[in-house]
Amino acid sequence: MLIRTQVNGEWKTAEVWPGASLLYMLREHLGLPGSKNACEQGECGSCSVWLDGELVCACLVLAAQAHGREVRTVEGLATPEALHPVQEAFLETGAVQCGFCTPGLIVAVTHLLAQVPAPTDATIREALSGNLCRCTGYAKILDAVHLAADRMRTTPR
Amino acid sequence: MEVLLPQTLAEALATKAALPDAVPIAGGTDLMVELNFDRRRPAVLIDICRLPELREWRKDDGTLFLGAGVTYSRIVRDLPEFTPLVQAARSVGSPQIRNRGTVGGNLGTGSPAGDALPVLAAYDAEVVLAKTGARTRTLPWHQFLLGPKKTALAPDELILGTRWRITRGPGSFSKIGPRNAMVIAVASLCLVLDEASRTIRVALGSVGPTILRAPDAEAMGARALADAGGWDDPLAPVPIKVAEDFGARVAAAAQPIDDVRGTAAYRRHACAVLAQRALRWALDDRMRASGGGPRC
Numbered sequence: 433m434l435i436r437t438q439v440n441g442e443w444k445t446a447e448v449w450p451g452a453s454l455l456y457m458l459r460e461h462l463g464l465p466g467s468k469n470a471c472e473q474g475e476c477g478s479c480s481v482w483l484d485g486e487l488v489c490a491c492l493v494l495a496a497q498a499h500g501r502e503v504r505t506v507e508g509l510a511t512p513e514a515l516h517p518v519q520e521a522f523l524e525t526g527a528v529q530c531g532f533c534t535p536g537l538i539v540a541v542t543h544l545l546a547q548v549p550a551p552t553d554a555t556i557r558e559a560l561s562g563n564l565c566r567c568t569g570y571a572k573i574l575d576a577v578h579l580a581a582d583r584m585r586t587t588p589r
Numbered sequence: 590m591e592v593l594l595p596q597t598l599a600e601a602l603a604t605k606a607a608l609p610d611a612v613p614i615a616g617g618t619d620l621m622v623e624l625n626f627d628r629r630r631p632a633v634l635i636d637i638c639r640l641p642e643l644r645e646w647r648k649d650d651g652t653l654f655l656g657a658g659v660t661y662s663r664i665v666r667d668l669p670e671f672t673p674l675v676q677a678a679r680s681v682g683s684p685q686i687r688n689r690g691t692v693g694g695n696l697g698t699g700s701p702a703g704d705a706l707p708v709l710a711a712y713d714a715e716v717v718l719a720k721t722g723a724r725t726r727t728l729p730w731h732q733f734l735l736g737p738k739k740t741a742l743a744p745d746e747l748i749l750g751t752r753w754r755i756t757r758g759p760g761s762f763s764k765i766g767p768r769n770a771m772v773i774a775v776a777s778l779c780l781v782l783d784e785a786s787r788t789i790r791v792a793l794g795s796v797g798p799t800i801l802r803a804p805d806a807e808a809m810g811a812r813a814l815a816d817a818g819g820w821d822d823p824l825a826p827v828p829i830k831v832a833e834d835f836g837a838r839v840a841a842a843a844q845p846i847d848d849v850r851g852t853a854a855y856r857r858h859a860c861a862v863l864a865q866r867a868l869r870w871a872l873d874d875r876m877r878a879s880g881g882g883p884r885c
Contacts, residue, residue, distance in 0.1 A: 433592060450592040450634070451624050472625040474618055474686055475771060486662075486688045492621040493689070494614060496592040497636050540684075561770030562683020 437498045439464065440508030446495075454498045455479045455490035458505060466506040466535045477563030480536040480543075481505045487543045489562070506535040509542060517587075518542050521580035522573075529567035537563050541577050549585050551577065592634045598642040602721035602747060604635055609744035613637045615658055616689030618682065619698045637747065643693065648755070654717070656750040657693025661705075664692070673711065673779050676762040677704045683770050693748045696733065699740040702795040706734065707779040708762055710792035710800045712753035718742065719749045727752070734799045758784040759874035761867050764794075765851075765859045775851040776859040778839070780867035782875070787811060787820050789871075791864060796856045797844035803864070806838035810868060823875035832865045839864035 436445045439462060446461035453472075458464045458481070468478035472491045479490040482504040490503075509516035518541050521527070528534050537560065544551060544559040551559065556577050565573060593611070595601040605611060611633035614620050623629035637643060643658030646667065653671070655664075661678040665687070669675055681687050681704050695703035696716060709730050716733040719725045720743065730751075733741045742748065760781035766772030777794035789810040791803045810831070818825040845856035 450590045451630070453621060453625060473622040474682065477683065477685060480685060487685050488688050489685045491625060492617045492686075494592060494617060494621065494624075494634065494636065496594060496634075497614070497617070497638055499594060558770070559684060562685045 433496060435495050435499045437495075437500070438502045440504055448495045450496060452495045453491050454481070454483070454493040454495050454503065457495040457498070458490060458503070464505050464507050467539075468532055468535055470532065474562075475564065476533070476536070477540060477560075478533055478536040480539040480563065482539070482543070487540060506539050509538065516542065517583050518545065518576070518580045521576040521583065525572050525575040525579055527569060527572040527576035529565075529569045533563060533565045533567075537565070537573060541580065544577070545581055545584055550581055590630065590632060590634070592636060594636050594639060596639050598640050598719065598747075598749075599721070601635055601637060601640055602719060602745075605747055606721040606745045608633050611635050613697070613747060615643075615691045615694050616660065616686075618686055618690045619694060619700075637693075643749065646750075652752050652754050654750055654752045655692055657696065657748040658691050659693075659750075661687035661690050661692075673760040673762040673781060674705065674708045677708045677764075677777075677779070680704055680762070680764050680772070680774075686771075692751060696748050696751065697740065697742065699734055699736075699738045699799070701737055701797060701799050702774050702777075704762075704764065704774060704777065704794070706730075706800045707777055707792040707794040709751055709753070710802060711760065711779040711781040711790045712756070713790065714751045714753035716751050717749040718746045720746045725749060730800070731802075736798045739799075756781055756783040756785065758782040759871040759878075761870050763863050763867060765863070773850060776843075776845070776856045776863065778860065778863040778867055780864070780871055782871045784820075787815070789814070789868075791839055791842075791867070793839070793843055793860055795850075796860055801842055801844065803839045803842035806835050806842060806864065809838055810835045819872070819875075823872075823879040824881045827872055832868045835868050836861035836865035 433450045448457050470476045470478040474489045474492045481490045540563050612631040613635045615637050643656045646655045661681045664678040692705045695705045714730050715727040717727050762779045764777040765775045774795040776796050779792045781790045789807050793801045813831040817827045840857045840861035843857050843860045845853040847853050
């Protein structure tokens with residue numbers, strides 16, 4: 433079926449199998465492999481994207497359910513000139529190990545900081561409870577969130 | 590395979606009448622897993638996320654109607670006064686799952702581990718079902734949830750929502766699992782104390798083929814509170830033995846089995862512990878609400 437979705441600000445169309453997930457459409461039809469395909473059951477958060485501004489697992493959204501709607505992915509965060517402050521913070525603090533969970537975490541952290549500019553550790557843990565890091569790099573990830581939060585508060589984008 | 594995207598309830602119901610095998614999809618937190626893993630290939634899916642009728646909640650003459658498409662995130666945001674419901678909603682999955690998952694999904698899937706279901710059972714909720722060309726019908730929750738993943742939903746019907754009489758009094762939802770997020774309950778319990786009818790209602794999840802109430806414990810708890818003069822005076826002391834006896838009776842109502850998430854014995858024990866705690870919390874909340882401190 434033909435799906436028309438606004439992705440990172442641009443309307444895109446794709447002819448997809450009706451049972452395909454939004455994640456499959458992004459990765460295999462629209463050339464956006466930043467959202468990762470890992471558990472395919474909403475457990476790991478590696479495919480986190482925004483659907484009409486809400487944080488969701490793209491693997492649990494039917495591509496057809498995104499028809500006519502607005503999707504924002506990790507690819508929409510950096511500009512050609514610079515990484516997003518959350519991406520910078522992950523690099524600087526060593527919060528990236530194998531990197532597979534990173535795009536989902538970047539999206540979830542960006543979402544968190546848009547709502548809670550100065551989150552406590554407890555708030556961060558709860559906000560990221562749906563994102564798994566199998567390298568267990570959680571301590572550095574928490575450091576990255578605090579660093580990004582500090583910088584985004586002092587130099588808002 | 591085909592996906593239909595109706596814009597109104599009337600359109601969706603007409604589709605369901607014409608294609609009774611069509612499977613409704615809302616948040617997809619159960620159904621998409623089955624699709625992704627090739628476990629299910631429905632010929633037709635109906636996206637019910639676009640139906641405004643399912644996304645509303647409203648208070649009406651002392652009752653709350655909660656549309657089947659209201660997500661757990663919205664429950665947490667919009668309905669803070671329904672404490673046990675909010676506690677259950679907050680315990681669902683993760684932020685990503687709560688942004689998609691709906692109470693209608695819990696009802697439609699009919700798993701005894703659905704987090705919202707013990708709350709609906711303790712509220713004595715009814716399930717509102719719609720079909721084309723007929724008036725909506727309502728079923729009490731226990732006539733709707735028939736067994737593990739078995740419901741009374743007819744092939745030409747959609748779940749419109751759920752409705753219950755708003756009670757006055759404390760209540761809680763609690764859940765046992767290996768971590769604070771992404772947990773399918775090993776055991777869960779909802780307790781509602783209704784000041785108006787002077788009843789205590791307890792419902793259990795994940796410890797039977799469907800949601801179970803504990804009528805013997807409910808009657809015993811209400812009687813013990815009456816004997817202590819507690820219904821009239823929330824500060825009246827209730828003997829500590831009452832909570833223990835209450836917990837034992839709740840545990841006796843469970844019908845648990847051994848499975849990958851826990852043993853029957855552990856689940857039964859968990860029910861007793863959850864029930865004791867829930868009763869104490871409710872009594873302490875009543876004390877605090879009337880100016881007293883918690884008893885311990």
